[in-house]
Amino acid sequence: MDQQIVIVGAGHAGGSAAAMLRQAGWTGGITLIGDEPIPPYERPPLSKAWLKGEATAESLALRPAAFYPDSGIALRLETTVSAIDRAGKAVMLSGGTRLPYDILILATGARARRLPIPGSDLQGVLELRSAADADALKAALRPGARLAVIGGGYIGLEVAASARALGAEAVIVERESRVLARVACPLLSQFFHDFHVRQGVAIETGVQVEALTGTRGMVSGVRVGDGRVVACDAALVGVGAIANDDLAREAGLACANGIVVDLAARTDDPAIYAIGDCTVRPLPLYGRTGRLESVPNALEQAKQAAHAICGKPAPAPEVPWFWSDQYDLRLQIAGIPFDTAEIVVRGDVSAGKFALFHLTDTGVVQAVEAVNASMEFMGGRRIIARRKALTRARIEDLSVSMQQLAA
Numbered sequence: 001m002d003q004q005i006v007i008v009g010a011g012h013a014g015g016s017a018a019a020m021l022r023q024a025g026w027t028g029g030i031t032l033i034g035d036e037p038i039p040p041y042e043r044p045p046l047s048k049a050w051l052k053g054e055a056t057a058e059s060l061a062l063r064p065a066a067f068y069p070d071s072g073i074a075l076r077l078e079t080t081v082s083a084i085d086r087a088g089k090a091v092m093l094s095g096g097t098r099l100p101y102d103i104l105i106l107a108t109g110a111r112a113r114r115l116p117i118p119g120s121d122l123q124g125v126l127e128l129r130s131a132a133d134a135d136a137l138k139a140a141l142r143p144g145a146r147l148a149v150i151g152g153g154y155i156g157l158e159v160a161a162s163a164r165a166l167g168a169e170a171v172i173v174e175r176e177s178r179v180l181a182r183v184a185c186p187l188l189s190q191f192f193h194d195f196h197v198r199q200g201v202a203i204e205t206g207v208q209v210e211a212l213t214g215t216r217g218m219v220s221g222v223r224v225g226d227g228r229v230v231a232c233d234a235a236l237v238g239v240g241a242i243a244n245d246d247l248a249r250e251a252g253l254a255c256a257n258g259i260v261v262d263l264a265a266r267t268d269d270p271a272i273y274a275i276g277d278c279t280v281r282p283l284p285l286y287g288r289t290g291r292l293e294s295v296p297n298a299l300e301q302a303k304q305a306a307h308a309i310c311g312k313p314a315p316a317p318e319v320p321w322f323w324s325d326q327y328d329l330r331l332q333i334a335g336i337p338f339d340t341a342e343i344v345v346r347g348d349v350s351a352g353k354f355a356l357f358h359l360t361d362t363g364v365v366q367a368v369e370a371v372n373a374s375m376e377f378m379g380g381r382r383i384i385a386r387r388k389a390l391t392r393a394r395i396e397d398l399s400v401s402m403q404q405l406a407a
Helices: 012-023 131-140 153-163 186-198 245-248 297-307 374-386 392-396 402-406
Strands: 003-006 028-033 071-078 081-085 091-092 098-100 103-106 109-113 146-150 170-173 202-205 209-215 220-223 229-231 234-237 240-241 272-274 279-283 286-290 321-326 330-335 340-348 353-359 365-371
Touching: 003 012, 003 109, 081 245, 091 353, 131 234, 146 153, 146 220, 146 272, 146 330, 153 170, 153 321, 170 321, 186 202, 186 321, 186 365, 220 234, 279 297, 330 374, 340 392, 353 374, 365 374, 374 402
Parallel strands: 003 028, 003 103, 028 071, 103 272, 146 170, 146 234, 170 202
Antiparallel strands: 081 091, 091 098, 109 240, 209 220, 220 229, 279 286, 321 330, 330 365, 340 353, 353 365
């Protein structure tokens, strides 16, 4: 009998793993289990093109619907897994069905962090992790409506930009002293803060949210620490995400703010792999581990798992990268700024076309944050992968091309 692979989670990571397994030569069974009613789709456009009506369900789909039956992939939608029986090598489905596996891949993703404050259960208090979430948010972004965005991270800024494009008002409420405080350097934070303000977004930083207030069960305001109430017609909570590692923890797998895996995406059970937002993984370029929430990471780990399962050579480690689109700005980030000593600006910040190079005390480039500067981003990825050191003067000199810097 053919060996069976069960993939729990039909998001970007799980859907990609199923396809990559077939590409890598897996001929056994593949069952892909998802709790949503639709096949795997792209999530980054949910805060941008989908909200603005520039994307369709077909354009979001990772692959055409016919791909799954044509590839011999059993797709089980609107189905959840309640438990893993490691000894019996089976998963228990929500309806009570027991589904055996030879190899299990956990691609359970992450869930939005909730605010443990009064009023968080009011109607109109929204989050953004799924297509259904995006539809609810889209309905709230009518012209003239006022959206309160709790949390000034990338999702919050992207949604604020989409709200303005749709004619809605937006106010961002952030408890830290600046937007993007946990994911960007102060210079980049200030650039995006100023750009959003010029587009009509109100931004309040250093503000603690105490409660959400409502009228007849519908949210109408955000009460902050000084007693003020910021009026709104809807509120988006974007204060981070929590890895969905509950199944793994209950099954006794090693977890540490995510499912612990190696560079083959393998857990401490040789029959179980984990990929995507739910994992804590090695970051070999930086000599540490971490949890990366990004499509590139989901794809890299899907490839790692598929190659390991199919006996293919391990893929080379990739430089982590991320992106965010806001208005006509494209931010592309290569690498992670661990252990950096200085930041060097290449280009013109005031013109909205620049890159920030994060260097160690020996000049090694750890990360590059590029705004409307795709050549710096692409060159930066090559430089980071090679662990190359650069001088401030050479980075700042625009007569030196990125091709020369990366050579």
